[in-house]
Amino acid sequence: MRAFTHIAIIGTGLIGSSVARAVREKLPESRLSGFDRDPATRQRAEELGLFDAVHSDYAPLAEADLVLLCVPVGAMAAVGRDIAPHIGADAIISDVGSCKASVLNDLRSALPDATIIPAHPVAGTEKSGPDAGFASLFEGRWCIITPDDNTDESDIARLEAFWSALGANVERMDAEHHDLVLAVTSHLPHLIAYTIVGTASDLESVTRSEVIKYSAGGFRDFTRIAASDPVMWRDVFLSNREAVLDMLQRFTEDLTALQRAIRRDEGDTLEDLFTRTRAIRRGIIDEGQDVAEPDFGRDHG
Ligand SMILES: NC(=O)c1ccc[n+]([C@@H]2O[C@H](COP(=O)([O-])OP(=O)(O)OC[C@H]3O[C@@H](n4cnc5c(N)ncnc54)[C@H](O)[C@@H]3O)[C@@H](O)[C@H]2O)c1
Numbered sequence: 388m389r390a391f392t393h394i395a396i397i398g399t400g401l402i403g404s405s406v407a408r409a410v411r412e413k414l415p416e417s418r419l420s421g422f423d424r425d426p427a428t429r430q431r432a433e434e435l436g437l438f439d440a441v442h443s444d445y446a447p448l449a450e451a452d453l454v455l456l457c458v459p460v461g462a463m464a465a466v467g468r469d470i471a472p473h474i475g476a477d478a479i480i481s482d483v484g485s486c487k488a489s490v491l492n493d494l495r496s497a498l499p500d501a502t503i504i505p506a507h508p509v510a511g512t513e514k515s516g517p518d519a520g521f522a523s524l525f526e527g528r529w530c531i532i533t534p535d536d537n538t539d540e541s542d543i544a545r546l547e548a549f550w551s552a553l554g555a556n557v558e559r560m561d562a563e564h565h566d567l568v569l570a571v572t573s574h575l576p577h578l579i580a581y582t583i584v585g586t587a588s589d590l591e592s593v594t595r596s597e598v599i600k601y602s603a604g605g606f607r608d609f610t611r612i613a614a615s616d617p618v619m620w621r622d623v624f625l626s627n628r629e630a631v632l633d634m635l636q637r638f639t640e641d642l643t644a645l646q647r648a649i650r651r652d653e654g655d656t657l658e659d660l661f662t663r664t665r666a667i668r669r670g671i672i673d674e675g676q677d678v679a680e681p682d683f684g685r686d687h688g
């Protein structure tokens with residue numbers, strides 16, 4: 388398997404800088420170039436020594452054999468168009484976006500002749516920017532690769548080997564199916580967290596300071612998720628609109644059923660559901676998938 392010799396990371400925020408740190412640790416032979424549209428972010432990436440070089444224009448992309456787009460999903464199309472004149476003929480173009488069908492579509496339109504293999508490391512935090520990244524972010528976490536049917540098997544295997552080297556467990560999936568699964572496991576939970584924290588802060592009968600003072604346990608976990616990057620999540624909901632609306636419809640119906648059970652004093656209905664959901668949580672722990680939990684709230688910067 389040919390390892391990538393020159394990895395270009397566009398977007399040096401939480402995920403881009405985590406990839407850079409992990410590459411430094413696990414693939415020290417690879418050259419690393421960083422690109423970001425924000426001058427302050429570029430300067431910080433330089434200060435942190437995350438890359439061999441940080442660039443403000445895309446000319447050096449010609450040398451890269453892996454170009455990884457780590458920008459919000461709403462920016463993928465524009466970045467695709469910006470890099471089009473600069474990428475090498477044999478480069479693999481990939482990304483880390485939280486939605487896959489829209490990204491595949493956007494990159495295919497912008498780069499019709501390129502080898503595009505979208506990917507999504509299902510690992511992150513509520514923080515943003517180059518200071519927030521850390522090398523172990525992907526260890527033991529899933530990375531879902533969503534190639535289309537025309538992609539060369541050896542190119543897919545190369546990208547899979549890259550993510551495995553960073554410690555991720557790699558799985559392949561169709562882009563539409565990815566978006567449906569992540570709508571319920573990631574996107575809807577974020578929407579619920581944004582809503583509940585907004586609801587609490589809008590209350591008139593409970594003061595803001597009471598909400599902060601007594602936000603123990605469950606609500607505190609919601610506030611962590613609701614602190615996630617506004618631009619990133621705006622883009623996720625607009626890009627994965629259909630799947631999110633579908634899951635939201637189902638969720639709303641289930642919530643209405645619970646509302647009815649409470650109003651009608653149907654304790655069995657509540658207990659049955661809570662017993663089922665407790666089993667799901669225990670299943671997640673048995674499969675060792677809550678590895679990131681001890682890191683919550685810790686500062687990795
Ligand atoms: N944060 C998470 O938990 C998480 C997890 C997995 C995947 N993702 C995905 O990773 C991607 C990046 O998220 P992040 O959390 O690292 O965000 P971030 O805000 O920390 O970093 C994004 C960077 O992209 C740069 N950028 C934005 N538009 C650009 C453009 N047009 N050209 C060049 N640079 C541009 C920004 O300046 C910023 O430095 C998103 O697509 C997101 O959906 C995020």
Ligand SMILES: O=C(O)C(=O)C[C@]1(C(=O)O)C=C[C@@H](O)C=C1
Pocket residue numbers: 484485508509510511512513572573574612615679
């Ligand atoms: O742990 C968190 O803070 C996250 O929100 C990470 C999380 C998730 O929902 O699991 C967020 C978005 C991603 O695309 C992947 C991972």
